Amino acid sequence: MNSVETIVHPQVREESTRARAENGAEVVVVRRPGFAVSAAHVGLRFGSNDLRFRLGDRIVEVPPGSAHYLEHKLFEGRDEKVFDRFARIGAEFNGGTSFTTTTYYFTASQAFDAGLDVLLDFVQDVLLTEERVEKERGIIEQEVRMYDDHPSFHGVFLLHRALYHRHPIRHSPGGSVDDVRRITVDHLRDCWQAFYRPENLRIAIAGDLDPEAVLARVEGMLRPAVLTPPVERLVVEEPPTPAASLLEEDFRVTRPHVYVGWRDPEGPGLGDSGLRRRLLGSLALDLVFDLASPIHEDLYQRGVVDDGFRASLSVDADWSYAAAGGESDEPERFLAEVAGAAESARDRVREDDFERVRRAAFGRLVSSLQSCSAVAGHALHAMLQEVAPFAALDLLAGLRFDEVRVRMDELFREEHRAAAVLRPEGG
Amino acid sequence: MDLLCVCEPRFKRALLEIHVEVPLDGDSPARTLLVSVLEQGSAGHPSRLALARALQEAWGADLDLWADRNGEVHRLTTRVSWVGESLLPAGADVVSGLLPLAREVWEAPRRGEDGRPFRAEVVEREREHLVKRIRSLRDDRAAWAEQRFLAHMCADEPYGRPPWGDEAAMAAVTGDDLERVRLAALSGGRVLAVAVGPVEEEPIEEFLAEWFRDRAEPPPLPAVVQRRPGERREVREELPGEQARFHYGFRCPLPEDEAGREALLLGVSVLGGGVHSRLFRKVREERSLAYGISARLRSRKGLLTVAAGIQAEHADEVRDRVDAELADLRRAGPAQEELDHARRQLEQRLVALSESPGALAAYLVREEVLGLRRAPEDRRAALRSVTPAAVAAELERPIPDTVYLLAPTQP
Incomplete structure (x- = not known):
C-alpha cells in the first residue's frame, strides 16, 4: 500500500486510515473498537448513465439497464454462487446500481476476513455466458415491473424527461422491460472490460479491525491494474435549460401526482467543490421546504400541499436538480404556488433560519454514522465523489448564509424549471 | 408502565419510544386521526412549524407520532430521538427540552375556540388528508395487495380490519371523538417505553413516572382471535x-x-x-x-x-x-x-x-x-x-x- 495516512475525525469520534494500493485502487479503513459487526463496501464509478463509451478503437453503445444487469450477474460467481459463499459465514450482503456507481457490500460478525476475500474476489472476476445472462432476464424483468407499479417512481422519471433533453438520467437505473430484453452477453462483456478494472475499485471497511492487517489483506486480493488506457466516456451534449416546461401522462393513480424541478445548467463536478455545492443546495432546499420553513407551512395551511409533500436534491458530477412533489387535486395551483414560493424564497429567508437548519443538518449527519455499514457506506460514497471521508462535516461548518442565498438565486429560477403531472387514467 | 432501557454510549443517537397499546376496534380510525392532529401543534408550540423549529434547534432531533396495527392491538407510538450530547458542543442540552415536548403534544394539545378540544379547521384538514390517503391506497399495488390479502384471510377478526378504517369511518370522526380516544389511551392503554443509546435511565424513569403516575392498572388486552381454517x-x-x-x-x-x-x-x-x-x-x-x-x-x-x-x-x-x-x-x-x-x-x-x-x-x-x-x-x-x-x-x-x-x- 502507498501513501498510508491516518486521520482522527473529532466531530464523529472516528479514526480513518486511507491508502492507495499498488494497482491504484483506493482503500479506507475506519477502526471502531467494540463494534461486533464489521462491514466492507466496494464500488466503482460505473452506473446506469454509462451508455456510450470508447473501448479500444470501438465505440460501444449499450441499452439502459446494462450496469444493473451486470451487477446481478456478478452475484452468480464464476464457480459458485456468491449467495452460497456469504451464507456459509452468515454474512448479510447486497449490491446496488445508481446512475453513476455500482456498489457491493457485506456485513459479518464472524469470519470477516473470509467475507472480504469473497467480496474482492467476485468483483474482480465474472463468467458471462449466454445461458447465464438469459437466466437472469426474468428476474430483472420482475424487478423492473415492481418499480414500474410505483407512481412516484414513474413520476420522477417523467420529471427527468422534462428537465433533460438527452442526458441518460432520463432512463431509470434498471431500464425498461424492453431495454432489459435487448441486453446481450456482449453488452455486458464490454461493460465489464471497460469499467471493472481493479484499479477503479474503491474499498471502504469499518469495524473492530487492525487497519494495517486489513490493508495487507486487501493488497493481497487486488489484481494488477489493466495496462490499457482508461475508457473514454462519450458524453451526450446537454443543453443548459429544460427540455419541456411541463410533461403530463395518464397513469394508474387516484389523484394527480405533481412534480416540479429546477435544474442547474450543468453538474457541479466531483471533489470538494462539488460537495460544497451539494451541501449549499441541500441547505437551500431545507430553508424553503423543510417543515420548519414558514414557506412550507404557508403552503400547508392554505391547502396547496398536504402531508405527503416531499422535496429532494439529486446531484452528481454532470447533473444537479432540486425537486418537490406530492398529490394534489389542483395540479395547476400546486405548480404555480410551489414554484412561486421557491423562486421568491431568497428574500424571505433569514440568517437565524440558516443557522438553525445547518445545526440540524450537522446533528443528523453525525448521528447517521452509527453502524459499521453506515460508516463504510459513507466512506465509499466519499471516495466515489473524490472527497475525503467525513469531509462534509468540515465543509458544512464553513458555509455562510450569503453563499446559500446565492445558491438559492442560481437554482430556483423560472428558466430552470420543469414540471411533470401524472393524471388519473380516464379522469 | 414498563420501561426497558439500554444505556449504550457507543450509539451516536438516542431514542425513546413510548408505546400505548389498546385493542383494535371501532375507535381505531379516530386514533389514527388523533396522532395526525397532535402533530399539528401543542399549547406551548402552537403549530407544526413551531414544533419543527424546536426540533431543529435541538440539533436535528426528531419527534414522530404514529398509529399502527401490531397483532390485534392498536399501537400508538411516540418516538423522540436526538444526537448524543457528547458529540455536540460543550454545554449543549438537548434532552431536557425534548422529553417535556413529547409529553406536551399528548397532554396539552392546542385547543380550539369556544372550549372545543381541538381547532376545528385542523381536525377538518387532517381528516380530509386521511380520507384522501385512504382513497389512494390502491395506488401502491404492493401495500394494497397485502391489505386485501389480510382482509380476506382474517375477514371476521380484528387483524383483518385496517386500523384507519375506511373513507366513511374516517369522515365521520369528530373532534370530540379525538378527545375521547386521547383520554382513553392515556388513562387505559397499556404503556410500554423503551430507551436506547447514550441515555441515562434515571431521568427517563422519573419523567415517565411523573407523566403516568395517576393511572390505574390498565385492563388486559383481549386475547388474539385464532380461527382454525377449513378448506384452503x-x-x-x-x-x-x-x-x-x-x-x-x-x-x-x-x-x-x-x-x-x-x-x-x-x-x-x-x-x-x-x-x-x-x-x-x-x-x-x-x-x-x-x-x-x-x-x-x-x-x-x-x-x-x-x-x-x-x-x-x-x-x-x-x-x-x-x-x-x-x-x-x-x-x-x-x-x-x-x-x-x-x-x-x-x-x-x-x-x-x-x-x-x-x-x-x-x-x-x-x-x-x-x-x-x-x-x-x-x-x-x-x-x-x-x-x-x-x-x-x-x-x-x-x-x-x-x-x-x-x-x-x-x-
Whole structure:
C-alpha cells in the first residue's frame, strides 16, 4: 500500500486510515473498537448513465439497464454462487446500481476476513455466458415491473424527461422491460472490460479491525491494474435549460401526482467543490421546504400541499436538480404556488433560519454514522465523489448564509424549471 | 408502565419510544386521526412549524407520532430521538427540552375556540388528508395487495380490519371523538417505553413516572382471535398494473416452549427467510419467476405468510412450489447445511442488534409484548441446539388458509 495516512475525525469520534494500493485502487479503513459487526463496501464509478463509451478503437453503445444487469450477474460467481459463499459465514450482503456507481457490500460478525476475500474476489472476476445472462432476464424483468407499479417512481422519471433533453438520467437505473430484453452477453462483456478494472475499485471497511492487517489483506486480493488506457466516456451534449416546461401522462393513480424541478445548467463536478455545492443546495432546499420553513407551512395551511409533500436534491458530477412533489387535486395551483414560493424564497429567508437548519443538518449527519455499514457506506460514497471521508462535516461548518442565498438565486429560477403531472387514467 | 432501557454510549443517537397499546376496534380510525392532529401543534408550540423549529434547534432531533396495527392491538407510538450530547458542543442540552415536548403534544394539545378540544379547521384538514390517503391506497399495488390479502384471510377478526378504517369511518370522526380516544389511551392503554443509546435511565424513569403516575392498572388486552381454517381459500382480484402480487397465508400459532419457537423460526427462515432459502432458490434462482419471494412469521397474530411479485400466469406454479417445499421440509427436515445457513444468518442479526438503536428497541419491545423477554445472547444459544428433526416437527404447525393474487386487469 502507498501513501498510508491516518486521520482522527473529532466531530464523529472516528479514526480513518486511507491508502492507495499498488494497482491504484483506493482503500479506507475506519477502526471502531467494540463494534461486533464489521462491514466492507466496494464500488466503482460505473452506473446506469454509462451508455456510450470508447473501448479500444470501438465505440460501444449499450441499452439502459446494462450496469444493473451486470451487477446481478456478478452475484452468480464464476464457480459458485456468491449467495452460497456469504451464507456459509452468515454474512448479510447486497449490491446496488445508481446512475453513476455500482456498489457491493457485506456485513459479518464472524469470519470477516473470509467475507472480504469473497467480496474482492467476485468483483474482480465474472463468467458471462449466454445461458447465464438469459437466466437472469426474468428476474430483472420482475424487478423492473415492481418499480414500474410505483407512481412516484414513474413520476420522477417523467420529471427527468422534462428537465433533460438527452442526458441518460432520463432512463431509470434498471431500464425498461424492453431495454432489459435487448441486453446481450456482449453488452455486458464490454461493460465489464471497460469499467471493472481493479484499479477503479474503491474499498471502504469499518469495524473492530487492525487497519494495517486489513490493508495487507486487501493488497493481497487486488489484481494488477489493466495496462490499457482508461475508457473514454462519450458524453451526450446537454443543453443548459429544460427540455419541456411541463410533461403530463395518464397513469394508474387516484389523484394527480405533481412534480416540479429546477435544474442547474450543468453538474457541479466531483471533489470538494462539488460537495460544497451539494451541501449549499441541500441547505437551500431545507430553508424553503423543510417543515420548519414558514414557506412550507404557508403552503400547508392554505391547502396547496398536504402531508405527503416531499422535496429532494439529486446531484452528481454532470447533473444537479432540486425537486418537490406530492398529490394534489389542483395540479395547476400546486405548480404555480410551489414554484412561486421557491423562486421568491431568497428574500424571505433569514440568517437565524440558516443557522438553525445547518445545526440540524450537522446533528443528523453525525448521528447517521452509527453502524459499521453506515460508516463504510459513507466512506465509499466519499471516495466515489473524490472527497475525503467525513469531509462534509468540515465543509458544512464553513458555509455562510450569503453563499446559500446565492445558491438559492442560481437554482430556483423560472428558466430552470420543469414540471411533470401524472393524471388519473380516464379522469 | 414498563420501561426497558439500554444505556449504550457507543450509539451516536438516542431514542425513546413510548408505546400505548389498546385493542383494535371501532375507535381505531379516530386514533389514527388523533396522532395526525397532535402533530399539528401543542399549547406551548402552537403549530407544526413551531414544533419543527424546536426540533431543529435541538440539533436535528426528531419527534414522530404514529398509529399502527401490531397483532390485534392498536399501537400508538411516540418516538423522540436526538444526537448524543457528547458529540455536540460543550454545554449543549438537548434532552431536557425534548422529553417535556413529547409529553406536551399528548397532554396539552392546542385547543380550539369556544372550549372545543381541538381547532376545528385542523381536525377538518387532517381528516380530509386521511380520507384522501385512504382513497389512494390502491395506488401502491404492493401495500394494497397485502391489505386485501389480510382482509380476506382474517375477514371476521380484528387483524383483518385496517386500523384507519375506511373513507366513511374516517369522515365521520369528530373532534370530540379525538378527545375521547386521547383520554382513553392515556388513562387505559397499556404503556410500554423503551430507551436506547447514550441515555441515562434515571431521568427517563422519573419523567415517565411523573407523566403516568395517576393511572390505574390498565385492563388486559383481549386475547388474539385464532380461527382454525377449513378448506384452503383462493382469492383473485384485479387492478391495473404491471406485476401480480402473490400472498399465501397459513395459520401458525407460536409454540409454547422456547426450543419449539426457535425451531419454527429457523424453519421459516429455511423456507423463505433470505437468499439461502428454498423459495429464493427454487422460485427465483432456478425458475426466474420472481425478483424476491419471502416467508415471514407474524408472531403476535400467529400467521405464516409468503409474498412475491410475479407474473399472474405463474401463480399456481408458485403456490404449488410453496406447498411442495413445505411438505418436503416436514417430511425430511432441512439439510444440515441449510439449517446452518439459516442459523448463522439469525445469529448475525441478533449480534447486529448491538449496533442499531432502532433495531435493538424493536427487539426489546417485541420480546416484551410476546412475554418472552429473552436476551439476544440467550436466543443465540437456543438457536444452536435446534436440530433438523425439530424444524421438521415445528413446520407441521402451519395450516394453509388463504391464497391471494392481485393480478393486473385483463385487457
